[in-house]
Structure formats: C-alpha cells, structure tokens
Amino acid sequence: MIRSFAILGGGSAYTPGLLAALIHHADRLHLAEVRLHDTHLEHLEIVARLGARMAEVAGAPFRVVAEPDLERTLTGIDAALNSTRPGGFECRRLDETLPLELGLPGQETVGPGGFLFALRSIPQALGVAAVMRRVAPYGFLLNYTNPTNLVTQALIDSGFPRVVGLCDQADGDLAALAWALGKKGEPVSFRCSGLNHATWYTDVRVGDHDVLPVPRDLPVPAWVNREHELRFELSAELARPHDGWWPNSYLPYYTHADRFVALSHREGPRTDAITARLPFYYRHFEEEGGKEVPILTHHRGNTDFGDLAVRGLEALGAERPSSIVLNVPNEGASPDFAGDTVVEVVTRLEAGGMERPRAPRLPRATLDLLRPLERYQRLTSEAVLAGGDLVKALAANPLVGTGATAVKLLTLARRAYGEWIPLLD
Secondary structure: OOOOEEEEEOOOOHHHHHHHHHHHOOHHOOOOOOEOOOOOOHHHHHHHHHHHHHHHHHHHOOOOEEEEHHHHHHHOEEEEEEEEOOOHHHHHHEEEEEEEHHHOOOOOOOOHHHHHHHHHHHHHHHHHHHHHHHHHOOOOOOOOOHHHHHHHHHHHHHHOOOEOOOHHHHHHHHHHHHHHOOOOOOOEEEEEEEEEEEEEEEEEOOOOOOOOOOOOOHHHHOOOOOHHHHHHHHHHOOOOOOOOEEOOOOHHHOHHHHHHHHHHHHOOOOOHHHHOOOOHHHHHHHHHHHHOOOOOOOOOOOHHHHHHHHHHHHOOOOOOEEEEEEEEOOOOOOOOOOOOOOOEEEEEEEEEEEEEOOOOOOOHHHHHHHHHHHHHHHHHHHHHOOOOOOHHHHHHHOOOOHHHHHHHHHHHHHHHHHHHHHHOO
C-alpha cells in the first residue's frame, strides 16, 4: 500500500495539475502524505502552499508538505516520482538550439539534445537511487525525468531494480488520433512495442471500433501547435506502408529530420514559449494558494500526466494488476529486443510485482531504425555508468551517425554547458 509519496521536482508548474489529479482520485488511493522536493525554494513554497490548501478544502485524506532536503524527502517513502530537470530551462534551451548549429534537430528527448539531457539527468537519478537505497530500501521509483528510457536503462543497469519509467506520450498520441477520427473522449485500447518515443501502436480500438488502418484524409487535431501538427501529419504518412500500425509521434524526428530543423529555425526554441508563460503560472499559483477556496485554472501540461501517475500509484498498492504503458526491462516481452533492454510496452502492474504480456512483433522495416536506437540506448547507459566512450555512444544515435559529428557536438557542448555536464570535462 502506498501511504507516502514524494514528488521530486515538486516546484514545477506541472505539479499543481498532478496534485489536482491525486486529490480528484483520492478515494482510489491510500495516501496519507505527499512530500514535494525542489531545489528552487521559492517555487517549491508557492506550489506546496497551493497544494496543501487544495487538499484541505477538498477534504483529501492526505497532507501536502514542502521538504527542501532530499534525504528527508525520501526517508521511509513508499513511492517517489522523479520529475526533475537538471540544468533547468537554461540547459533545455541549449538542448534545443545547439544541435541546430550542425543542421540536426534540437529536441530534449531525441537526437543529440536528448543525449545531452541524459548526461545531466542520469547522474541525478543515480543520486536519487543511492539515497533511496539508504533511507527507503522498499520504496519504488517512478521515473518521469527525460529521456525516460535512457534514465531507466541506466538505473536498471546500475543494479537498482525498483524502478519503472513513465511516459504519457501513448495517451497523447492516441487521444489525438481519436480526435482526428471524430471520436474525441471515447475510450482507447491498444498494444504497443518499441523504445520510448520510438514505439508503434497496434490493435487500436476507439470505443467499440477498430480504427487501423486510418483513412488517407485524416484531419490534424485543431488544438495543437505547429510542431505537434507536423508530427501528426508525418505520423499519418509513416503509418500508410504499415497497415494496422500507428507510430509514436516522435518517430518523424528520425525520418524527416530536415523538416524539424526548418521548423525550429522558423518558430524558435520551444523553451522560449514555455519560459515566457511561467511567471503567469506562478502568479496564479500564489494568488490561489492565498485564497480560502483556491480554484486552479492554469498549469503546465494536460491531464495525461496526472492520470498516468494516479494509475501507477493505484496499481502499486493494489492486489489486482492494472495495465499501464511502462518502460521496463524487456525480459522476453518483445522478441525484437534483448532481454535486458528497457522497452516501452503494456505492463500489468500490481503491489506484488509486474507481468509483461507478450508484445506484438514489430514490422520488419521498422527495425532498421529501432535496432540502432537500442544500441544507442545501451551505449549511453554504459558510457555514463562505467566511464565509457561518449563519442561512440552519441555517434550511435541515428540522427548523429558518425564519430566526427559526435566530436563536433561534444566540443560545442563542453563550451556551452560548462559545469552542468561534468562528464564532458
């Protein structure tokens, strides 16, 4: 049973939405305490005050507290969510812009930007695991820090088994597909196989209907920005040669890299749009946290993140398994990957452990990309954990491809990131 839950990165503008989900579904959970930890103390205090008031007014059976000290946050914890961003938005902006100098897409999870994020987020996650080994040996870590497959792979390879990687991309991708098919809000079921942000979905049903293959004139969801619009358009294009399959919307970054480079030059980095909005969010959090009855109307992210965390916590405390898309060691779930590679598949999770139903075998043509991505994932974990070859790991990324390009990127990164990536020294 999960009684105590920690949110690392608890001062994030995402956290109020997550707390709202925990409060809304409190009757499905058994929480007594939610501890928020963050290194940005001002934001931590603002979010914790709002969350505590929201929980009190709603009559939730748990309290929300701020805890600036990591060890005290994790002591005796039943479950922790790692949603930190080492280097903050300053480094995220570099992740998005530095690769463009070499004509490569800039993105915080795929390609060289994701690799540079991993060089910050993996050491931070290993530090969390080391503290949990000491002060919460029976605690479970839900990793939401990106790139979640690389971070989760490194944690597993380091010998820390009580971890799964979370990503709500499957929910977002298939909700967009349901909207395009005129079935917004209807329940979606599916199977999937692959690596995080490089999965393929099959057996997709929306409501009572099988929906694959999709019609050729599929409309783009109306609410998305230009990047998501392009990802959806190219996803539909990628799906056409693979009847019965729909791709993760990040896969077009690998297949149509030039389109995303051009888009970045036109639109500017996504970080700028986010950071311009942050002051508004925190003013809203501070104002509502001071009211007798707070009303949360604005926060970063949509409901997918909070709902996924709720499902994970509920499953970890349940006697009966729940099916959730997770990043976990393969262990035979997919015949297309090594047994100890962290894959993204539908997993049956419960208090007593997890079961991996057999994942669908991927179309052979898709493995031309996924096999190199698997190698990249494993080499990155090895490079961080064992002081391996960073050039070799980065060159294995299909968007980089050569040692010469990797050397150029790492040289640029060494100057740009400085102390934020000690591994580059």
